[in-house]
Amino acid sequence: MSVENLSMAKALNQGLRQAMLDDPKVLLMGEDIGPLGGVFRVTEGLHAEFGSTRVLDTPLAESGIVGTAIGLAMRGYRPVCEIQFDGFIFPAFDQITTQLAKLTSRHEGSLTMPVVIRVPFGGHIGAVEHHQESPEAYFAHTPGLRVVSPSNAHDGYWMIQEAIKSNDPVIFFEPKSRYWPKGDVDTSASGFPLHATRVVREGTEVTLVGYGPMVAMLLQAAEIAAAEGTSVEVIDLRSISPIDYEPIIASVQKTGRLVVAQEAPGFVSVGSEIAATVTERCFYSLEAPVLRVAGFDTPFPPAKLETVYLPDADRILEAVDRAMAY
Amino acid sequence: MSYTAATVQLLSTEGTLVTSDATAEYLPYIEKLTDDQLRDFHRQMVVIRKFDIDAANLQRQGQLAMWIPSLGQEAAQVGSGYAAKPQDHIFPSYREHVIARIRGVDLMRIIEMLRGLSHGGWDPKEHNNFHLYTLVLGSQTLHATGYAMGVLFDGATGTGNPDTDEAVIVYFGDGATSQGDANEALVFAASYQTPQVFFLQNNHWAISVPVTRQSRTPLYLRPGGFGIPGVQIDGNDVLASYAVTSANLDAARSGGGPRFIEALTYRMGAHTTSDDPTKYRDIEELEFWTKADPITRMEKFLRARGEGDAFFAEIEVEANDLAADIRHRTLALGVPDAEKMFNHVYSEPHPLMDAEQAWLENYEQSFEGGAA
Numbered sequence: 001m002s003v004e005n006l007s008m009a010k011a012l013n014q015g016l017r018q019a020m021l022d023d024p025k026v027l028l029m030g031e032d033i034g035p036l037g038g039v040f041r042v043t044e045g046l047h048a049e050f051g052s053t054r055v056l057d058t059p060l061a062e063s064g065i066v067g068t069a070i071g072l073a074m075r076g077y078r079p080v081c082e083i084q085f086d087g088f089i090f091p092a093f094d095q096i097t098t099q100l101a102k103l104t105s106r107h108e109g110s111l112t113m114p115v116v117i118r119v120p121f122g123g124h125i126g127a128v129e130h131h132q133e134s135p136e137a138y139f140a141h142t143p144g145l146r147v148v149s150p151s152n153a154h155d156g157y158w159m160i161q162e163a164i165k166s167n168d169p170v171i172f173f174e175p176k177s178r179y180w181p182k183g184d185v186d187t188s189a190s191g192f193p194l195h196a197t198r199v200v201r202e203g204t205e206v207t208l209v210g211y212g213p214m215v216a217m218l219l220q221a222a223e224i225a226a227a228e229g230t231s232v233e234v235i236d237l238r239s240i241s242p243i244d245y246e247p248i249i250a251s252v253q254k255t256g257r258l259v260v261a262q263e264a265p266g267f268v269s270v271g272s273e274i275a276a277t278v279t280e281r282c283f284y285s286l287e288a289p290v291l292r293v294a295g296f297d298t299p300f301p302p303a304k305l306e307t308v309y310l311p312d313a314d315r316i317l318e319a320v321d322r323a324m325a326y
Numbered sequence: 327m328s329y330t331a332a333t334v335q336l337l338s339t340e341g342t343l344v345t346s347d348a349t350a351e352y353l354p355y356i357e358k359l360t361d362d363q364l365r366d367f368h369r370q371m372v373v374i375r376k377f378d379i380d381a382a383n384l385q386r387q388g389q390l391a392m393w394i395p396s397l398g399q400e401a402a403q404v405g406s407g408y409a410a411k412p413q414d415h416i417f418p419s420y421r422e423h424v425i426a427r428i429r430g431v432d433l434m435r436i437i438e439m440l441r442g443l444s445h446g447g448w449d450p451k452e453h454n455n456f457h458l459y460t461l462v463l464g465s466q467t468l469h470a471t472g473y474a475m476g477v478l479f480d481g482a483t484g485t486g487n488p489d490t491d492e493a494v495i496v497y498f499g500d501g502a503t504s505q506g507d508a509n510e511a512l513v514f515a516a517s518y519q520t521p522q523v524f525f526l527q528n529n530h531w532a533i534s535v536p537v538t539r540q541s542r543t544p545l546y547l548r549p550g551g552f553g554i555p556g557v558q559i560d561g562n563d564v565l566a567s568y569a570v571t572s573a574n575l576d577a578a579r580s581g582g583g584p585r586f587i588e589a590l591t592y593r594m595g596a597h598t599t600s601d602d603p604t605k606y607r608d609i610e611e612l613e614f615w616t617k618a619d620p621i622t623r624m625e626k627f628l629r630a631r632g633e634g635d636a637f638f639a640e641i642e643v644e645a646n647d648l649a650a651d652i653r654h655r656t657l658a659l660g661v662p663d664a665e666k667m668f669n670h671v672y673s674e675p676h677p678l679m680d681a682e683q684a685w686l687e688n689y690e691q692s693f694e695g696g697a698a
Binding site for chain 2: 027053059069070071072073074075094095098099102107108109143245
């Protein structure tokens with residue numbers, strides 16, 4: 001067993017490096033990802049190790065990055081694109097939704113699209129407009145894409161490698177607020193499937209489901225709830241599309257209560273989708289309606305208001321209390 | 327916009343070869359062509375025009391949801407299509423029916439697409455590297471550029487062997503030159519010096535909007551700002567299209583970086599069968615381009631070289647036979663199975679696809695007598 005204590009940024013870096021060592025067709029492309037190592041340093045050192053045709057500092061054009069990645073994938077490469085910030089993915093939205101997501105279907109299976117698009121996302125970093133958003137629902141809504149988000153360093157290390165191995169396009173959301181906390185990464189483990197929901201804390205009275213940056217917040221809420229006498233189970237979704245429902249359903253059948261939490265606006269969101277499905281599939285187990293905790297349905301506010309906008313442990317606990325009160 | 331002083335023309339509208347300083351570098355490509363190749367150029371133009379007119383008729387008779395005519399653009403397409411070598415990759419827009427045919431795609435695949443039976447579906451690897459049509463304007467320019475980057479990274483170009491060195495050609499139109507993607511493709515192509523030819527068919531109309539609204543400058547001058555050489559040709563001249571595309575593909579495959587060709591041509595028909603050009607075009611323009619017809623001048627050229635009536639009668643029969651065959655096969659087409667919707671959304675198993683397909687099967691079987 002080989003365990004290292006790494007930040008998620010470093011774990012992703014090591015995962016990318018391992019994928020590049022394993023397969024010479026894997027290449028990285030994006031803005032400032034070469035000698036600088038990306039604005040979050042996730043690709044640090046890789047340009048020096050693998051050179052300019054494996055780590056491409058591209059022109060500053062997101063549609064160009066994704067559009068040429070599609071062409072490279074047609075040629076047999078496995079491009080991993082970095083979009084610098086969540087709010088800058090939209091120039092590439094057309095290539096992602098009208099081309100990348102549909103090309104395998106348009107080719108009736110003769111073409112695969114092994115393209116990964118890494119997107120640092122979410123708030124808690126005090127940044128200016130367009131730098132703290134959570135656009136995952138747009139992509140989860142698009143047939144043909146897979147959408148995932150790791151919540152910790154160990155998952156980051158393994159999930160990026162699994163995403164790169166996927167023959168389908170994967171939108172890989174990296175929680176910026178979790179880039180720097182360190183965690184144990186077992187690099188000798190055998191990994192796990194890309195779309196495997198995980199129970200991260202067991203409990204009996206309320207199930208909390210979240211992904212990416214929200215998982216740490218759910219665990220914090222569960223800790224407080226336990227001190228107050230409520231036993232809470234926490235589930236890390238890991239995969240936003242498809243959703244691995246079985247562990248969620250098993251948990252809700254046990255607890256009878258579900259709270260879904262996310263940083264993204266709540267309207268027509270991942271949380272809404274889970275609420276609808278769990279209501280349909282666990283109707284007779286539910287002791288309370290499924291409750292959603294989400295960002296407000298406003299644009300992401302100026303940074304000094306982000307702590308008001310973003311759900312925290314108190315907002316999660318308020319929902320736990322409401323669920324328990326039914 | 328019509329022809330300018332810069333327009334390269336090898337075959338005049340009278341069907342004679344144009345010899346000048348401007349054509350000197352291209353004429354050797356024509357001199358190397360055999361009589362059979364020249365006949366094929368003409369044959370392909372005549373056959374596709376008949377097919378094109380008949381496909382539009384099939385739409386009018388309710389057999390196709392839509393048709394996308396290529397009428398008038400035959401020379402630009404046939405010449406450049408034959409200029410591509412077998413190892414080259416071709417990224418079409420959505421009007422390059424004759425290039426599809428030249429590269430071995432059964433025209434029924436295009437008919438099926440416009441009848442609502444597929445979104446394309448052919449495998450480029452099994453059709454001489456002719457990629458699928460792309461309906462979002464300009465998207466394919468980036469795919470072609472990325473593909474050409476891969477060719478470069480593979481070292482499959484620029485070795486000095488013209489029989490194996492690969493190049494990429496991408497088709498787009500005057501409307502698409504306004505799209506961000508087409509401009510980003512030029513940026514990336516210049517940055518990475520891709521082995522690639524951008525082939526712009528300026529047919530003067532983006533549905534109802536004239537090219538003068540897309541650009542105040544001749545479009546062949548645009549690539550200069552990106553550091554890419556551009557040339558303007560008479561797109562209704564099949565010989566110019568062949569020779570200039572050959573020269574530029576050769577330059578690209580030998581390490582010369584990306585190239586740009588603006589082929590001046592004209593969309594003689596509608597944008598699609600949903601369009602009505604009588605609402606926005608004037609008759610003088612149509613008359614000008616009718617006189618510049620690509621097929622008429624090639625016939626004059628071939629007759630002056632001694633080609634007799636028998637050949638022209640033979641290709642007319644071939645064109646009629648093809649159109650009849652297409653009509654016959656179109657009327658015999660069925661409807662795809664519903665499973666086609668689910669089969670290739672993902673290339674690896676996906677729980678939602680499995681669940682929804684199973685639900686649909688159960689739903690259909692719930693009716694008396696099972697699925698309709």
